[in-house]
Amino acid sequence: MNQDAELVSRIREGDSEAFAAFYDRYKKRLFRTALAITDDQGAAEEILQDCFLKVYHCLSRIDCSTPLGPFLHRIVVNLSYNWVVKRRSWFLSVEEMIDRLVVAPQVSPEHAYERKELHRRLHEAIKSLNIHHRLVVILFYLQGFSLMEIAYILECPVGTVKSRLHHARKILKRELAEEKAVLREAAYNLSSL
Numbered sequence: 001m002n003q004d005a006e007l008v009s010r011i012r013e014g015d016s017e018a019f020a021a022f023y024d025r026y027k028k029r030l031f032r033t034a035l036a037i038t039d040d041q042g043a044a045e046e047i048l049q050d051c052f053l054k055v056y057h058c059l060s061r062i063d064c065s066t067p068l069g070p071f072l073h074r075i076v077v078n079l080s081y082n083w084v085v086k087r088r089s090w091f092l093s094v095e096e097m098i099d100r101l102v103v104a105p106q107v108s109p110e111h112a113y114e115r116k117e118l119h120r121r122l123h124e125a126i127k128s129l130n131i132h133h134r135l136v137v138i139l140f141y142l143q144g145f146s147l148m149e150i151a152y153i154l155e156c157p158v159g160t161v162k163s164r165l166h167h168a169r170k171i172l173k174r175e176l177a178e179e180k181a182v183l184r185e186a187a188y189n190l191s192s193l
Helices: 003-012 016-038 041-057 069-087 095-101 109-128 131-142 147-154 158-191
Strands: none
Touching: 003 016, 016 041, 016 069, 016 131, 041 069, 069 131, 069 147, 109 131, 109 158, 131 147, 131 158, 147 158
Protein backbone atom coordinates (compact mmCIF):
# COMPACT_ATOMS: atom_id res chain seq x y z
CA MET A 1 0.00 0.00 0.00
CA ASN A 2 1.46 3.40 -0.96
CA GLN A 3 1.76 6.23 1.55
CA ASP A 4 -1.21 8.14 0.10
CA ALA A 5 -3.43 5.06 0.31
CA GLU A 6 -2.39 4.45 3.90
CA LEU A 7 -3.12 8.06 4.89
CA VAL A 8 -6.49 8.10 3.11
CA SER A 9 -7.44 4.82 4.77
CA ARG A 10 -6.61 6.26 8.20
CA ILE A 11 -8.50 9.49 7.40
CA ARG A 12 -11.56 7.45 6.40
CA GLU A 13 -11.38 5.85 9.85
CA GLY A 14 -11.46 9.29 11.48
CA ASP A 15 -7.74 9.77 12.21
CA SER A 16 -7.23 13.55 12.30
CA GLU A 17 -3.45 13.16 12.58
CA ALA A 18 -3.48 11.31 9.26
CA PHE A 19 -5.33 14.22 7.65
CA ALA A 20 -2.74 16.64 9.07
CA ALA A 21 0.05 14.47 7.66
CA PHE A 22 -1.72 14.31 4.28
CA TYR A 23 -2.13 18.09 4.29
CA ASP A 24 1.53 18.63 5.22
CA ARG A 25 2.63 16.24 2.48
CA TYR A 26 1.03 18.30 -0.31
CA LYS A 27 0.40 21.84 0.96
CA LYS A 28 3.63 23.50 -0.26
CA ARG A 29 3.48 22.22 -3.82
CA LEU A 30 -0.23 22.92 -4.16
CA PHE A 31 0.16 26.40 -2.68
CA ARG A 32 3.03 27.19 -5.08
CA THR A 33 0.93 26.12 -8.04
CA ALA A 34 -2.05 28.21 -6.93
CA LEU A 35 0.20 31.20 -6.25
CA ALA A 36 1.94 30.85 -9.62
CA ILE A 37 -1.43 30.93 -11.39
CA THR A 38 -3.20 33.62 -9.35
CA ASP A 39 -0.27 35.82 -8.23
CA ASP A 40 -2.30 36.46 -5.09
CA GLN A 41 -1.23 34.96 -1.77
CA GLY A 42 -4.67 35.27 -0.19
CA ALA A 43 -6.32 33.59 -3.16
CA ALA A 44 -3.70 30.82 -3.15
CA GLU A 45 -4.37 30.17 0.56
CA GLU A 46 -8.12 30.04 -0.08
CA ILE A 47 -7.66 27.71 -3.03
CA LEU A 48 -5.48 25.42 -0.92
CA GLN A 49 -8.18 25.24 1.75
CA ASP A 50 -10.90 24.67 -0.85
CA CYS A 51 -8.85 21.88 -2.41
CA PHE A 52 -8.47 19.98 0.86
CA LEU A 53 -12.11 20.58 1.73
CA LYS A 54 -13.16 19.05 -1.61
CA VAL A 55 -10.82 16.11 -1.06
CA TYR A 56 -12.14 15.54 2.45
CA HIS A 57 -15.73 15.44 1.18
CA CYS A 58 -14.94 12.93 -1.56
CA LEU A 59 -12.60 10.64 0.39
CA SER A 60 -14.86 7.65 -0.04
CA ARG A 61 -14.60 7.90 -3.84
CA ILE A 62 -10.84 8.55 -4.16
CA ASP A 63 -8.83 5.87 -5.98
CA CYS A 64 -5.61 5.44 -4.02
CA SER A 65 -3.98 2.93 -6.35
CA THR A 66 -1.77 5.75 -7.72
CA PRO A 67 -0.17 8.78 -6.05
CA LEU A 68 -2.61 11.59 -5.42
CA GLY A 69 -0.33 14.50 -6.44
CA PRO A 70 -1.69 14.84 -9.99
CA PHE A 71 -5.29 14.49 -8.75
CA LEU A 72 -4.76 17.24 -6.15
CA HIS A 73 -3.07 19.49 -8.70
CA ARG A 74 -6.01 19.01 -11.06
CA ILE A 75 -8.28 20.38 -8.33
CA VAL A 76 -5.92 23.29 -7.57
CA VAL A 77 -5.50 24.18 -11.25
CA ASN A 78 -9.28 24.17 -11.79
CA LEU A 79 -9.92 26.28 -8.68
CA SER A 80 -7.12 28.68 -9.63
CA TYR A 81 -8.31 28.92 -13.21
CA ASN A 82 -11.84 29.72 -11.99
CA TRP A 83 -10.42 32.41 -9.68
CA VAL A 84 -8.44 33.95 -12.55
CA VAL A 85 -11.43 33.94 -14.89
CA LYS A 86 -13.62 35.61 -12.26
CA ARG A 87 -11.07 38.35 -11.67
CA ARG A 88 -9.73 38.57 -15.22
CA SER A 89 -6.24 38.59 -13.74
CA TRP A 90 -3.72 36.71 -15.84
CA PHE A 91 -0.57 37.56 -13.91
CA LEU A 92 1.45 35.01 -12.01
CA SER A 93 4.52 34.83 -9.85
CA VAL A 94 7.10 32.57 -11.42
CA GLU A 95 10.34 33.54 -9.71
CA GLU A 96 11.33 30.00 -8.81
CA MET A 97 10.49 28.69 -12.27
CA ILE A 98 12.58 31.43 -13.87
CA ASP A 99 15.56 30.45 -11.72
CA ARG A 100 15.26 26.94 -13.15
CA LEU A 101 15.01 28.19 -16.73
CA VAL A 102 17.89 30.68 -16.67
CA VAL A 103 21.33 29.11 -16.67
CA ALA A 104 23.56 30.50 -13.91
CA PRO A 105 25.99 32.98 -15.49
CA GLN A 106 29.56 33.72 -14.51
CA VAL A 107 30.06 36.12 -11.63
CA SER A 108 31.36 39.14 -13.58
CA PRO A 109 29.39 42.40 -13.26
CA GLU A 110 28.43 42.19 -16.92
CA HIS A 111 26.99 38.72 -16.45
CA ALA A 112 25.27 39.70 -13.21
CA TYR A 113 23.57 42.62 -14.96
CA GLU A 114 22.66 40.41 -17.91
CA ARG A 115 21.18 37.73 -15.65
CA LYS A 116 19.14 40.23 -13.66
CA GLU A 117 17.71 41.78 -16.78
CA LEU A 118 17.12 38.41 -18.45
CA HIS A 119 15.37 37.21 -15.29
CA ARG A 120 13.11 40.27 -15.36
CA ARG A 121 12.38 39.85 -19.05
CA LEU A 122 11.69 36.12 -18.74
CA HIS A 123 9.22 36.86 -15.95
CA GLU A 124 7.45 39.35 -18.21
CA ALA A 125 7.50 36.94 -21.15
CA ILE A 126 5.96 34.13 -19.10
CA LYS A 127 3.30 36.48 -17.76
CA SER A 128 2.44 37.43 -21.35
CA LEU A 129 1.77 33.81 -22.38
CA ASN A 130 -1.88 32.83 -22.67
CA ILE A 131 -3.21 30.80 -19.76
CA HIS A 132 -2.95 27.42 -21.53
CA HIS A 133 0.73 27.87 -22.37
CA ARG A 134 1.47 29.37 -18.97
CA LEU A 135 -0.11 26.43 -17.13
CA VAL A 136 1.99 23.81 -18.90
CA VAL A 137 5.16 25.84 -18.28
CA ILE A 138 4.29 26.15 -14.57
CA LEU A 139 3.41 22.47 -14.16
CA PHE A 140 6.41 21.21 -16.16
CA TYR A 141 9.18 23.52 -14.93
CA LEU A 142 7.96 24.70 -11.53
CA GLN A 143 6.28 21.53 -10.31
CA GLY A 144 8.26 18.97 -12.29
CA PHE A 145 5.27 16.95 -13.51
CA SER A 146 5.62 14.59 -16.46
CA LEU A 147 3.72 15.23 -19.68
CA MET A 148 1.25 12.45 -18.81
CA GLU A 149 0.62 13.90 -15.36
CA ILE A 150 0.05 17.36 -16.85
CA ALA A 151 -2.40 15.86 -19.34
CA TYR A 152 -4.27 14.31 -16.44
CA ILE A 153 -4.24 17.54 -14.41
CA LEU A 154 -5.44 19.67 -17.34
CA GLU A 155 -7.82 16.98 -18.63
CA CYS A 156 -6.44 17.03 -22.16
CA PRO A 157 -4.47 14.65 -24.40
CA VAL A 158 -0.69 14.30 -23.94
CA GLY A 159 -0.27 15.55 -27.50
CA THR A 160 -1.99 18.80 -26.55
CA VAL A 161 0.37 19.22 -23.57
CA LYS A 162 3.39 18.58 -25.82
CA SER A 163 2.10 21.08 -28.35
CA ARG A 164 1.42 23.76 -25.75
CA LEU A 165 4.83 23.26 -24.14
CA HIS A 166 6.54 23.37 -27.55
CA HIS A 167 4.75 26.59 -28.52
CA ALA A 168 5.39 28.19 -25.12
CA ARG A 169 9.11 27.42 -25.39
CA LYS A 170 9.18 28.74 -28.95
CA ILE A 171 7.48 31.98 -27.92
CA LEU A 172 9.79 32.44 -24.93
CA LYS A 173 12.89 31.63 -26.97
CA ARG A 174 11.91 34.09 -29.71
CA GLU A 175 11.10 36.88 -27.28
CA LEU A 176 14.23 36.34 -25.22
CA ALA A 177 16.67 35.91 -28.13
CA GLU A 178 16.25 39.53 -29.18
CA GLU A 179 16.31 40.71 -25.57
CA LYS A 180 19.51 38.81 -24.78
CA ALA A 181 21.41 40.45 -27.65
CA VAL A 182 20.32 43.89 -26.46
CA LEU A 183 21.29 43.06 -22.87
CA ARG A 184 24.76 41.85 -23.86
CA GLU A 185 25.37 45.06 -25.71
CA ALA A 186 24.12 47.12 -22.74
CA ALA A 187 26.30 45.14 -20.33
CA TYR A 188 29.32 45.61 -22.58
CA ASN A 189 28.65 49.36 -22.80
CA LEU A 190 28.35 49.58 -19.00
CA SER A 191 31.64 47.77 -18.51
CA SER A 192 33.50 50.12 -20.83
CA LEU A 193 32.43 53.24 -18.91
